Amino acid sequence: MTTPLQGTRREATAAPRGDVLAIRGGRALRGRVKVTGAKNLATKAMVASLLGETVSVLRDVPELSDVGVVRSLLEVHGVHVSEGDEPGSLRLDPSDVESAHMEEIDAHAGASRIPILFCGPLLHRLGQAFIPDLGGCRIGDRPIDFHLDALRKFGAVVEKLPSGIRLSAPEGLHGAEITLPYPSVGATEQVLLTAVRADGVTELHNAAIEPEIMDLIAVLQKMGAIISYEPNRVIFIEGVPHLRGYDHRSIFDRNEAASWASAALATDGEIFVEGARQQEMLTFLNVYRKAGGWFDIHEDGILFRRGGPLKPVVVETDVHPGFMTDWQQPLTVALTQAEGESIVHETVYENRMGFTDALVKMGADIVVHPHGLDGGYRRVARRELEQAAVINGPTPLHGADIVVPDLRGGYSHVIAALTASGESIVSGVEILSRGYEKFLDKLEALGADFDVIG
Numbered sequence: 001m002t003t004p005l006q007g008t009r010r011e012a013t014a015a016p017r018g019d020v021l022a023i024r025g026g027r028a029l030r031g032r033v034k035v036t037g038a039k040n041l042a043t044k045a046m047v048a049s050l051l052g053e054t055v056s057v058l059r060d061v062p063e064l065s066d067v068g069v070v071r072s073l074l075e076v077h078g079v080h081v082s083e084g085d086e087p088g089s090l091r092l093d094p095s096d097v098e099s100a101h102m103e104e105i106d107a108h109a110g111a112s113r114i115p116i117l118f119c120g121p122l123l124h125r126l127g128q129a130f131i132p133d134l135g136g137c138r139i140g141d142r143p144i145d146f147h148l149d150a151l152r153k154f155g156a157v158v159e160k161l162p163s164g165i166r167l168s169a170p171e172g173l174h175g176a177e178i179t180l181p182y183p184s185v186g187a188t189e190q191v192l193l194t195a196v197r198a199d200g201v202t203e204l205h206n207a208a209i210e211p212e213i214m215d216l217i218a219v220l221q222k223m224g225a226i227i228s229y230e231p232n233r234v235i236f237i238e239g240v241p242h243l244r245g246y247d248h249r250s251i252f253d254r255n256e257a258a259s260w261a262s263a264a265l266a267t268d269g270e271i272f273v274e275g276a277r278q279q280e281m282l283t284f285l286n287v288y289r290k291a292g293g294w295f296d297i298h299e300d301g302i303l304f305r306r307g308g309p310l311k312p313v314v315v316e317t318d319v320h321p322g323f324m325t326d327w328q329q330p331l332t333v334a335l336t337q338a339e340g341e342s343i344v345h346e347t348v349y350e351n352r353m354g355f356t357d358a359l360v361k362m363g364a365d366i367v368v369h370p371h372g373l374d375g376g377y378r379r380v381a382r383r384e385l386e387q388a389a390v391i392n393g394p395t396p397l398h399g400a401d402i403v404v405p406d407l408r409g410g411y412s413h414v415i416a417a418l419t420a421s422g423e424s425i426v427s428g429v430e431i432l433s434r435g436y437e438k439f440l441d442k443l444e445a446l447g448a449d450f451d452v453i454g
């Protein structure tokens, strides 16, 4: 059997067992869960190993399907991937990197968006790259124009094919001055992974500065890269001709930690999230406290529960150091139980409120404004693509048959079912394996009452 730390191959198979859950709600989640490495760092650090001339070791790699996808793609390009010297570590040996066949790459790309980040490293190693059509969660158009524009500035030639994109760099890659139209996480990573070995200096303006990006910069510095940054979203990269492997322990998964914290809030339980750290979650913790949550910071994690009745909040999602877009869905479930009107403004993606339909079906009072809402104090500048959800609570939730739409929305559906009275049938749960390690085991350990029925 294939585990998420092993490779994956895209095949037309029936949904795997664990895709449909019968959840009986009304029981508070209590206990301890451990979060390990961040999906949003581990997958990128694995790609970075392609740039080194010696072996890299990545520690605290989460067991997620996206990790399996990246592992497979590295393997089809000749990287030898094996278990490292401790559980949860991977050894990545890039000494035999070679070009892969288009069909092979396509078969292993799965539903992930990470393959786009192979462009720069493959151009440096092989002078060419093929990137298949990208998947990822259905939370908007998720275009790759920033990525392609940046790659062209480095000197790459981009050719669009019906099945994907072919890139070449006939004259090598050179440093560039790039200004991102929006501080995109993926596009910033693209620039970092390409600039570190480009000829000359790269100046990146309007860069994303998420903690996972800072951790990727740390990985690249261990490999021999020269990267500095200024407080105003400017990153300077001085290209070097050779990089070596790294030994790195991944930053913890802030998204998973915030999800379990919101589950404690919604179900009126108490969860100790081992591995969670305060520094990277400051913004989340402020909102948690304002919504009536209570937390206690320990050296090895954070304890989360309610501090009294839940209170309504107004939240605007934003790039770091703002409130992450991945945090709003689980929090919204808790806000259905708060006394009064909450507003969640989604300003990062254009289609990340679809998950609220299921909450409404379960009895929540949520009205989505597809073009956003004006008025009130704003910290984040109004964006054209934004939407807003107005949540009026408290409303008791009741069980329903629901289908998971995407990763974070799916998590919120499971938490809503656990908060609701009666039984819910939740389908499409398998998608949660993209971002939640050992999800069903953790639910069980926290005392959730459910059966796997499909």
Ligand code: UD1
Pocket (backbone or CB within 6 Å): 039, 040, 113, 140, 141, 142, 143, 144, 145, 146, 147, 148, 182, 183, 184, 185, 186, 187, 208, 319, 324, 325, 326, 348, 349, 350
């Ligand atoms: C990453 C995270 C995801 C998180 C998101 C925002 C990973 C695997 N995923 O996604 O969990 O929700 O950051 O914090 O790291 N955009 C463009 N053109 C581009 C690229 C992006 O218009 O070429 C837009 C997107 O449509 C979106 C915004 O920029 O509106 C932010 O996207 P981005 O930060 O790139 O998200 P991801 O890197 O895909």
